[in-house]
Amino acid sequence: xxxxxxxxxxxxxxxxxxxxxxxxxxxxxxxxxxxxxxxxxxxxxxxxxxxxxxxxxxxxxxxxxxxxxxxxxxxxxxxxxx
Amino acid sequence: xxxxxxxxxxxxxxxxxxxxxxxxxxxxxxxxxxxxxxxxxxxxxxxxxxxxxxxxxxxxxxxxxxxxxxxxxxxxxxxxxxxxxxxxxxxxxxxxxxxxxxxxxxxxxxxxxxxxxxxxxxxxxxxxxxxxxxxxxxxxxxxxxxxxxxxxxxxxxxxxxxxxxxxxxxxxxxxxxxxxxxxxxxxxxxxxxxxxxxxxxxxxxxxxxxx
Numbered sequence: 001x002x003x004x005x006x007x008x009x010x011x012x013x014x015x016x017x018x019x020x021x022x023x024x025x026x027x028x029x030x031x032x033x034x035x036x037x038x039x040x041x042x043x044x045x046x047x048x049x050x051x052x053x054x055x056x057x058x059x060x061x062x063x064x065x066x067x068x069x070x071x072x073x074x075x076x077x078x079x080x081x082x
Numbered sequence: 083x084x085x086x087x088x089x090x091x092x093x094x095x096x097x098x099x100x101x102x103x104x105x106x107x108x109x110x111x112x113x114x115x116x117x118x119x120x121x122x123x124x125x126x127x128x129x130x131x132x133x134x135x136x137x138x139x140x141x142x143x144x145x146x147x148x149x150x151x152x153x154x155x156x157x158x159x160x161x162x163x164x165x166x167x168x169x170x171x172x173x174x175x176x177x178x179x180x181x182x183x184x185x186x187x188x189x190x191x192x193x194x195x196x197x198x199x200x201x202x203x204x205x206x207x208x209x210x211x212x213x214x215x216x217x218x219x220x221x222x223x224x225x226x227x228x229x230x231x232x233x234x235x236x237x238x239x240x241x242x243x244x245x246x247x248x249x250x251x252x253x254x255x256x257x258x259x260x261x262x263x264x265x266x267x268x269x270x271x272x273x274x275x276x277x278x279x280x281x282x283x284x285x286x287x288x289x290x291x292x293x
Binding site for chain 2: 010019021057059073075077
């Protein structure tokens with residue numbers, strides 16, 4: 001997977017997990033939603049680890065200094081096809 | 083505490099700068115129904131929320147709004163990159179430029195700087211949740227208006243995402259209000275404020291047990 005595709009897959013999994021997380025705030029006993037939340041969270045964690053391994057840190061926990069400071073930052077325009 | 087994640091919640095990739103669009107969209111950064119007001123509203127209201135579901139909901143939605151603030155900042159930033167003085171003059175961006183150059187500053191499209199009077203934290207669960215429901219609808223209307231004014235698909239795409247989030251948050255706040263009212267006196271939701279009149283709360287629980 002190239003960088004753009006991987007970032008998109010990661011964002012999709014994170015978004016699905018987050019949406020279920022919000023839903024579970026008001027439906028705390030919904031087992032099916034909780035199971036789906038676990039599934040998407042696990043997938044997001046896998047993709048996040050792969051992304052950080054290949055393209056540098058997403059949070060301060062992984063790496064600091066030059067790797068953390070590497071451009072581009074999220075708000076910057078990036079030429080790419082995806 | 084909060085931790086930064088070096089990515090946007092949803093991608094912002096705007097090929098063509100357009101300072102006129104930036105001047106409209108900045109209202110969702112620091113305007114009356116913008117993302118800064120939204121995050122401050124929820125993250126401030128949560129301290130006096132009486133029930134765990136609502137403490138969680140306000141924390142989580144308030145946090146997501148900070149991510150939306152970052153997306154709007156990215157949209158404004160990308161719409162104002164590489165401008166010439168001529169483009170700035172012609173587009174009407176000169177009135178913003180004179181005070182902020184192309185820095186991102188929290189204000190409304192009308193030029194009014196951000197103020198905490200855009201939000202309320204009333205310390206009363208019924209009052210605050212009604213404010214939150216209204217806030218989500220006001221933001222949704224603003225995004226609808228932006229979509230009426232903006233043609234560029236690169237800009238419309240993240241704006242549509244943000245508009246949808248307002249609708250989901252409204253739904254969750256509606257459920258939060260239901261949870262809250264279920265825990266209050268069904269004959270009179272306003273009999274007491276569970277965040278302040280704690281002794282009443284205890285009495286209510288005792289009365290229920292004695293019934």
